Amino acid sequence: MKPGNTRSTLRLVSRAARIINQNRILYMKLYDNGVVKAVVRGDSGALYIVVLDTRTLNARCSCPHFKYNGTCKHTYALRLRYLSHLRRNIQLSKKDANSKPLRVLRTKKT
Numbered sequence: 001m002k003p004g005n006t007r008s009t010l011r012l013v014s015r016a017a018r019i020i021n022q023n024r025i026l027y028m029k030l031y032d033n034g035v036v037k038a039v040v041r042g043d044s045g046a047l048y049i050v051v052l053d054t055r056t057l058n059a060r061c062s063c064p065h066f067k068y069n070g071t072c073k074h075t076y077a078l079r080l081r082y083l084s085h086l087r088r089n090i091q092l093s094k095k096d097a098n099s100k101p102l103r104v105l106r107t108k109k110t
Helices: 006-021 064-069 073-098
Strands: 025-030 035-041 047-053 058-061
Touching: 006 073, 025 073, 035 073, 047 073, 058 064, 058 073, 064 073
Parallel strands: none
Antiparallel strands: 025 035, 035 047, 047 058
């Protein structure tokens, strides 16, 4: 599957969504330098290391498919999961920004 082929890309995205829905991203950590590292369980049960640069969304994976094709469902799964995480945080920020200011509660002097 070449990354430029629309049909191949859609297939990868579909498989990536299945990885996410099956909770097969077992570990994900964001580092200060903007890199996300994850452990993803493959269909066979094998564990793969996926590294994502959040500034460019370039990713690499330790699976054989990535080695030969330069892309794989594991890298797409991590990209989707990361973007979903960003979207949730942006929605929370907007919600907080639009919320009413807190009232100051006054206590009685004793």
